[in-house]
Amino acid sequence: MTRLSDRRLKTLAYVGTLAVYLAVGYWLQVRHGFILGDSLSRVSAAQSVLFSRDPHLAAIGFIFTPLTAMLQIPPITLSPLWPALADRAFAGSIMSAVFMSGAVVQVMSMGTDRGLPRGYVVAITALFALNPMIVFYGSNGMSEAPFLFFVTWAVRRLISWMIDDDVHHLIAAGGVAMGLSYLTRYDAVACIFAAGIVVGITTYRRATAEPRRKRAILNLLLVSGPGLAAFLGWAVTSWLITGELFAQFTSQYGNSAILAQTGQPVDDFGGGLVFAATCITLLAPTLIPLAVWAGVVRLRRPYWPTLVVPLALFGAVLAFQTYSYASGSTFGFLRFYIAAIPMGACLAMLAVPERGFARPKRRGKYSPPTVDPVPARRPWLAYGCAALVFAVTVPAAAYAMTLPRFAPQEYALAAVLAPDVGGLSDRSAVERRIAASFxxxxxxxxxxxxxxxxxxxxxxxxxxxxxxxxxxxxxxxxxxxxxxxxxxxxxxxxxxxxxxxxxxxxxxxxxxxxxxxxxxxxxxxxxxxxxxxxxxxxxxxxxxxxxxxxxxxxxxxxxxx
Incomplete structure (x- = not known):
């Protein structure tokens, strides 16, 4: 039997997960009308750009960063032919499915880039792709899918840069992924900052000759500069059109205003920290064991800095969301901590020794010395245990999604997934009303x-x-x-x-x-x-x-x- 090439395997993974996410999106939103408000509002914004009384790009609005809605403009052009693209927000499902499938490929590539066994790579990828939170947010038109794609892409390329010092990785991670991540979600600013610090310090430590500081600053700007440009460009554009630099935080339609208007109870700072830590633990209860395991594997090897990348970038996103909730500037939603799931997948890929590395386009001057992989005594045991530890995230996330306290936007899925269990009356009135939204x-x-x-x-x-x-x-x-x-x-x-x-x-x-x-x-x-x-x-x-x-x-x- 012919072995699939890595490229074909990734293509199969992309097409397969894309079909799954589109099917779930169609079943949830078109067939059952289970639509999240932010998803539908982005569809409405894209519709306004094309079909409002005064079609113009600024109609997309400035509360959210623009990319998620802008990407829906092409499918929205077909909404007069198929109204479900707009009224059932299926244009959003298409967008999120395309990007979450891309995130699946990036997770898979973290393993294939390091020559890990095919079976192990497929297992970790499948556990990530079929995690209930990943499936739901890969199909519902929210911003989580493109955001996770850009962050996982950046993490993967920076891990490779740690190994071969190839400047192409910095261009991809900073010039594309970091810049676009901010145009998808505001919390990307923490990721952009963390990436710049990691790259700057690593460059300075690696350089053996002057000008070390200039090299460090240059690489820092290369990876974080586009994100900074996106940050400033979006703020200035918003100010010129609306008079507000950051409408999400100052507008009467932004999160802070909504929290004040609704009188939604917010935990004190300590309680907010506990809430966020609980959400992260519910979604990825084995993060710490995987990080420790990966640290032991990386210890005293030239490639130990690869572990710093996911801890810094994914960790920055989780820290930003934790602080935002604890300080009372955002909502207590489980989805805000979804980055814990790809973080766990990445750590699982790093928790086992590499067998080889993808060939760089241009190996950098300060890449670590190449060393031969160290064969494990019982490789099947190491790979099997790591996969089982990461597999815990699947039932954990499924359980987390049933808890109204932590998952107010997800728990009502039960009213759609099992409406006839014991009769519809067994479902709470609130669950049925959430499922009937809009x-x-x-x-x-x-x-x-x-x-x-x-x-x-x-x-x-x-x-x-x-x-x-x-x-x-x-x-x-x-x-x-x-x-x-x-x-x-x-x-x-x-x-x-x-x-x-x-x-x-x-x-x-x-x-x-x-x-x-x-x-x-x-x-x-x-x-x-x-x-x-x-x-x-x-x-x-x-x-x-x-x-x-x-x-x-x-x-x-x-x-x-």
């Missing part, structure tokens, strides 16, 4: 589409209204905050010919809704500009009861009749 918004969109309204007929803020706009087959019907004339039409809906105002309660996140800000009594009374036409109770969890107000005709006395 079903009401889709009904509202269908109702308004059926009215055959002209453009600019309905004013809605995208605080909650993004789900309605994404589900509509006529998005130009809606006037949204990214439209340049939004404020003008909101200030005078009667005179500007607007027909409806779509309102949410002025409480919680609804406090920041532009309609409530402009008309504080709109939801209760119509604010003398509109008359209540419909009230729509919501089937989704933590979603508002909508009220559709018909704008009064010019000259109409709102108190008459």
């Amino acid at each position: 079903s009401t918004e889709r009904e509202i969109a269908r109702y308004l589409d059926g009215l055959d309204l002209p453009e600019s007929s309905v004013i809605v803020d995208t605080v909650y209204g993004f789900a309605v706009v994404a589900a509509s087959t006529k998005p130009k019907t809606f006037v949204v905050p990214s439209d340049p004339d939004f404020t003008e039409l909101l200030n005078d809906p009667v005179g500007e010919g607007v027909r409806y105002l779509l309102a949410v309660p002025p409480e919680g996140r609804g406090q920041s809704d532009a309609l409530n800000t402009r008309y504080p009594t709109l939801y209760e009374t119509g604010a003398d500009v509109a008359t209540l036409e419909l009230e729509i109770p919501n089937d989704g969890d933590s979603q508002p009861t909508w009220r559709l107000y018909r704008v009064n005709e010019p000259g109409t006395d709102p108190g008459a009749g």
